[in-house]
Amino acid sequence: MVTLAEVARHAGVSASTVSYVLSGKRTISQPTRERVERSIRELGYLPNAGARALASSRSNIIALMMPLRTDMYVPVMMDIALAVATTAREHDRDVLLLTGQEGPAAVRRVVGSGLADAMILMDVELQDARLPLLHESPHPSVLIGLPADTTGLTCVDLDFVATGRLCVEHLAELGHREVALIGEAAAVYERHTGFAERTIAGVRERAGELGVRVLHRPCEGSYEAMAGTLARILQERPGTSGFIVQNESVLGPMLSLLRQQGRAVPEDASIVAICPDEVATQGSVALTSVAIPAREMGRRAVELVMPKVEAAGRGGHGRPVPDRIELIPPRLTVRASTGPAPVAGRG
Amino acid sequence: MVTLAEVARHAGVSASTVSYVLSGKRTISQPTRERVERSIRELGYLPNAGARALASSRSNIIALMMPLRTDMYVPVMMDIALAVATTAREHDRDVLLLTGQEGPAAVRRVVGSGLADAMILMDVELQDARLPLLHESPHPSVLIGLPADTTGLTCVDLDFVATGRLCVEHLAELGHREVALIGEAAAVYERHTGFAERTIAGVRERAGELGVRVLHRPCEGSYEAMAGTLARILQERPGTSGFIVQNESVLGPMLSLLRQQGRAVPEDASIVAICPDEVATQGSVALTSVAIPAREMGRRAVELVMPKVEAAGRGGHGRPVPDRIELIPPRLTVRASTGPAPVAGRG
DNA sequence: TACGTCTGTCGAAGCGCTTCAATTCGGTTC
DNA sequence: GAACCGAATTGAAGCGCTTCGACAGACGTA
Numbered sequence: 055m056v057t058l059a060e061v062a063r064h065a066g067v068s069a070s071t072v073s074y075v076l077s078g079k080r081t082i083s084q085p086t087r088e089r090v091e092r093s094i095r096e097l098g099y100l101p102n103a104g105a106r107a108l109a110s111s112r113s114n115i116i117a118l119m120m121p122l123r124t125d126m127y128v129p130v131m132m133d134i135a136l137a138v139a140t141t142a143r144e145h146d147r148d149v150l151l152l153t154g155q156e157g158p159a160a161v162r163r164v165v166g167s168g169l170a171d172a173m174i175l176m177d178v179e180l181q182d183a184r185l186p187l188l189h190e191s192p193h194p195s196v197l198i199g200l201p202a203d204t205t206g207l208t209c210v211d212l213d214f215v216a217t218g219r220l221c222v223e224h225l226a227e228l229g230h231r232e233v234a235l236i237g238e239a240a241a242v243y244e245r246h247t248g249f250a251e252r253t254i255a256g257v258r259e260r261a262g263e264l265g266v267r268v269l270h271r272p273c274e275g276s277y278e279a280m281a282g283t284l285a286r287i288l289q290e291r292p293g294t295s296g297f298i299v300q301n302e303s304v305l306g307p308m309l310s311l312l313r314q315q316g317r318a319v320p321e322d323a324s325i326v327a328i329c330p331d332e333v334a335t336q337g338s339v340a341l342t343s344v345a346i347p348a349r350e351m352g353r354r355a356v357e358l359v360m361p362k363v364e365a366a367g368r369g370g371h372g373r374p375v376p377d378r379i380e381l382i383p384p385r386l387t388v389r390a391s392t393g394p395a396p397v398a399g400r401g
Numbered sequence: 402m403v404t405l406a407e408v409a410r411h412a413g414v415s416a417s418t419v420s421y422v423l424s425g426k427r428t429i430s431q432p433t434r435e436r437v438e439r440s441i442r443e444l445g446y447l448p449n450a451g452a453r454a455l456a457s458s459r460s461n462i463i464a465l466m467m468p469l470r471t472d473m474y475v476p477v478m479m480d481i482a483l484a485v486a487t488t489a490r491e492h493d494r495d496v497l498l499l500t501g502q503e504g505p506a507a508v509r510r511v512v513g514s515g516l517a518d519a520m521i522l523m524d525v526e527l528q529d530a531r532l533p534l535l536h537e538s539p540h541p542s543v544l545i546g547l548p549a550d551t552t553g554l555t556c557v558d559l560d561f562v563a564t565g566r567l568c569v570e571h572l573a574e575l576g577h578r579e580v581a582l583i584g585e586a587a588a589v590y591e592r593h594t595g596f597a598e599r600t601i602a603g604v605r606e607r608a609g610e611l612g613v614r615v616l617h618r619p620c621e622g623s624y625e626a627m628a629g630t631l632a633r634i635l636q637e638r639p640g641t642s643g644f645i646v647q648n649e650s651v652l653g654p655m656l657s658l659l660r661q662q663g664r665a666v667p668e669d670a671s672i673v674a675i676c677p678d679e680v681a682t683q684g685s686v687a688l689t690s691v692a693i694p695a696r697e698m699g700r701r702a703v704e705l706v707m708p709k710v711e712a713a714g715r716g717g718h719g720r721p722v723p724d725r726i727e728l729i730p731p732r733l734t735v736r737a738s739t740g741p742a743p744v745a746g747r748g
Numbered sequence: 749t750a751c752g753t754c755t756g757t758c759g760a761a762g763c764g765c766t767t768c769a770a771t772t773c774g775g776t777t778c
Numbered sequence: 779g780a781a782c783c784g785a786a787t788t789g790a791a792g793c794g795c796t797t798c799g800a801c802a803g804a805c806g807t808a
Contacts, residue, residue, distance in 0.1 A: 104454025105794035
């Protein structure tokens, strides 16, 4: 392994000069800088991460804590993780992957040992067990998702209340008066994951304002579950013509079932999905949908955490970065799965 | 931050004693050990990762390089990653998440800087650009997937040749004489990702032995693509009664299409899927499938890399761990999507 | 000419840990 | 009772980098 000292000798300068060339924290004359840079290249020098972390007390690593469970739409998680990793690299940081496995203690271990400079937490629950640790720790963190109490926290999430409102609004404008919200698996609600509840709240709120009737039903991610849920909905509210689907994994089954029952989409039933765009476009019918901006969430999480890391880096100088809740506004894309409500013997 | 020196003072011993208690590399008397451990607990001491890495020249971090693209079944990638992370923690290691973004240079950067002690590479291509770097680097690595030339490499993968053979065998036993393999998207083949080719090879091989006719067609992951592919297959080989499906994302569309065409599964068409068990069980028909053992692959990758890390850690003493290709034997689970071939005017 | 100023570079301290050689000490052994 | 032993513990030397204060020299100013 080539060390900084060897580079210095090779370039005929002192070690500190090399260090300053690398960090840019002091002005170095053009010729000296070039000489050093040439030596670095010729020797194939790579700074030792451990030594750097020790001397500067910053590891340049951001920890990302993922959920271990896979009852929620996995590709979204994956996209967020990849976006976090990619964006972190743009800021010259690396990402440490933690699973929920280890529990809240992982937070302490990782930042307490200086392994990571900051944390990004995914799959935040309303009363998340990790929150107390974040509060007592001086380390920067950003949550993806919204807990019940956001005091002193920085969070980023899709605005699910607005998402719910938007879906209802779109259906209402098309004349639908009876709408069903096909939600996540019951376990997701029991865990109080926030986003599911917030969607319902938004749906109910706007439905109330627009005089639309709403039925909400959780649904597991299987064909049978979807079949049962759909049957129950149509039995309880035969006039239901608009569907908002939040559990992406039942979209395929739902389309199959409607077709089997002779209900045409969108003539007899309109569907608004809440899912990534790729999912909305790959089924047998291109779905009107509100996109889950997974990549944007991951990217914003890193961008929100970076100023904090930098502020903390200056020995705590550089005034603290204010906390911030960033709700990404939903975008609804109209595709082929929504249309005017059927007149259905009412008109 | 509490340091080791403070723990030593608090416990009334020297720093080295505390270090040895922590590492267990020297015998420490019972009473001393307990005193030190109490001090550690009382002070809430956490060893500094950077200092440890610098002094021991091991970071206790394993880098995991994921593909950036998402044209292959994402949940499998995710499961592998989570299994890697979980298993690594069982060995007291952490995982650094790298994306393909940075290219082969990431390998050099990460192990060259001592950021990670070892690498696990996913989504290996037959002629992978990262292989030369692995060969010249003294750092341990394990590949998930099989390149063309495995000399000097340790790899773990599902045995896709055996998988192909197994699928054909199962269908042949049921009397199917014409079989179609619905493969991955064309891009996957163009990239020479190995597993896709190996599956075909296995299928053809066994089909030849058993006198079964085979048609192979790549297929994108959309409903339309599946519709087209299925139509073409049935046009070219109307007698096709057995299907092997490798692109998991078209399973749903495929079942819909067959149903629409009045082909019953498994009476008129038998389907063997190559996919994770969760996918096989959640559609409208429980699918006979060969499982993709994502979690096992992730776990084994870590278990294969650990002895190498430990051997390298002993200053290169401890004889080198031999290279090894570990092919996980496929397991086929019979479910409801396969049955006896139709007699079809032949009998 | 003498002074302060600024720029570019250097020397040295030290980050918190591991590890090796050295030391202490109670217990054997002859 | 001297010589020896192994087990437990310690001291000190780094690991490779960052960073701070010092300093030499070039420059402008009085």
